[in-house]
Amino acid sequence: MSLSQPLQNLILFLVLAGMVFLFFRPVKGWFWLIKNSIKTNTKIISEDILKQMYTWENLGQDILKNELKYSLKYSDSTLESVLLSMSKNGLIQLERNELNLTPSGREYAIKIVRVHRLWEKYLAEKTGFEKTEWHARAEEMEHKLSQEETNVLATQLGNPVYDPHGDPIPSHAGDVLHIEGEHLNDLPVDAVGKIVHIEDEPVIIYKQILAENIHIGSHIRIVENNAQRVVFYAEGEEFKLAPEVAANITVEVLDTSENIEDDAVRLSALPENETAVILGISKECRGDARRRLLDLGFVKGAHIEVDLVSPLSNPKAYLIKGTSIALREDQAAKILIKKQ
Template sequence: MTSPATYLLVFILSTLLLVVLFYPKRGIYWRLKNSFKNDTKILIEDILKKLYHAENEGNSLNTNDIISSTNIRQIRILESIAEMEAKELISFKNGYIKLTDNGMDYALRIIRVHRLWEKYLSEKTGFDKKDWHGIAEHMEHKLDTNQTKELALNLGNPRFDPHGDPIPTEFGEVETIHGKPMPAFKEGTIGRIQHIEDEPEIIYQQILAEDLHIGSRVHIVENNDKRIVFHSEGEEFILAPIVANNITILELLKEEISEENIFRLSNLKENEHAKIIGISNECRGEMRRRLLDLGFVKNTKIKIDLISPMSNPKSYLVRDTSIAIRNEQAKYILIEKVNEYANSNK
């Protein structure tokens, strides 16, 4: 015969189990339900972004295109697409999915958050640029309208992200990227890098490995089906056309082309003299402030003072002061080599 104490213990344990499972907003059931709801929200927002980018490039996607581009189960994608249609975020035309006005507005809000986060990571943190996109992909689903507005204000309402992509305004206005992909230009073209596409990641990583920067001037010397060769900041670069296609160039007008020979400070050799042209736009945040505080400012004359046994770091004579920096920092300082070195620095 079961004792009353046993009944009481079973009752207490059952009650605790029910509390753990179904406690309002905190129980396991509600957490799983909210998690599924959040996962569905994220999937819908990712699909909206995918549709926006496709339409922006003049392409159309159907349901199979969406399914084949992700690792998500087919049934979940179909359910999400059905929910998007029910909410009038998308419509179907000739088998293809089109964003409605509401869907376009929603997609632009997500893209705005993503690009603001990349700008924040580049300006305010020490995260490496190869990590910006992945972090922003996660954070773009987290901020509401007020938090997004606060982030934009904190950054000074920037117009472009660190890759050169326009940041949509809170009203959904998007600036046009001027220029064309690098392979579209003929040999001899001199231009400036306006935009570097960060997708697909495998191509973006190749561009990062080359240390190519937004705002850098390029001179295309060879362009064919196999490779594109160009000079930039005293270095030669060789890219496959499929990689170069992710780099947007704005051709410079004749009156914009100067005779300056711009190099990276990391290319300066012993006994060569130079003056600082400026600091690359790619150098941001704390590193930029530190270099300026050390005296690496425009028109300052500079030369190598000492070289370490491994050639990194090097010590540069700046305003009669020997300052040691690593090549990883020196590559952001742009110089023009000069024939004579004045005894007194500006």
């Protein structure tokens, strides 16, 4: 049975009206969703640009458009469009291939950096995510948290001054401390110091440093430094790094007359049938993990010895205060001891 022409027209009208409603429906319509998505993407790209420019500015590097394209991996057309918009909004100055932050752009960039570093601190203190995940997860959150939410997060964390890598966290007012120290590869033989910062970019170099189990806060002594390698002792162990890897570690140089805890070694290095006294827990051990070790009795002055060793030597059980407690090697490496 065929429909009459008026009825066909009515059905067609209703279908078209429904499609128009779905497309232009306030807030949730396809048009607004697409528009807001584009707006959000532009905001994210702008913030990525500002943070990268701020990083290069602090390193004293020229900020070149071509380098920005290579670093951020956005298409030429997208980057050109966003840069032009940022210039019109007074965030950057554009002069051919060279870029500069305006005071407004720098202020905005510092806010992004504050969110990023606070979130990395949160991940280190409150979660069990691996160190290699902190940076990427913080890069997601730096675009999502409002300034009010950021201030609440800072308060919950106790308004920290440094993030887990040793980078200064900007204050609410935008004040930023400077990292004081020398790059590890620039230190002469016999220099002593304390590791205060480990750069987490590029990721490939950061992973090499993590694989060596090098900790912030460790006291070190340089024993060799040449074009091929940098060799240093820290907490009873010898470390060998390529100069380009060592350049990502910043050290606060100490006077050689200072006590740099030469006799402090890691619990992971304690042999069987020897006893030791705990000197403390490395700053590398944070948050709940640190509190758990303290609750278990790994406190300064406590006597400790190896109790049981697993077939693969990892984990080991340590006897402390009459209790046998198993620790993985990476956990034991964060506990400093003095052999007796």
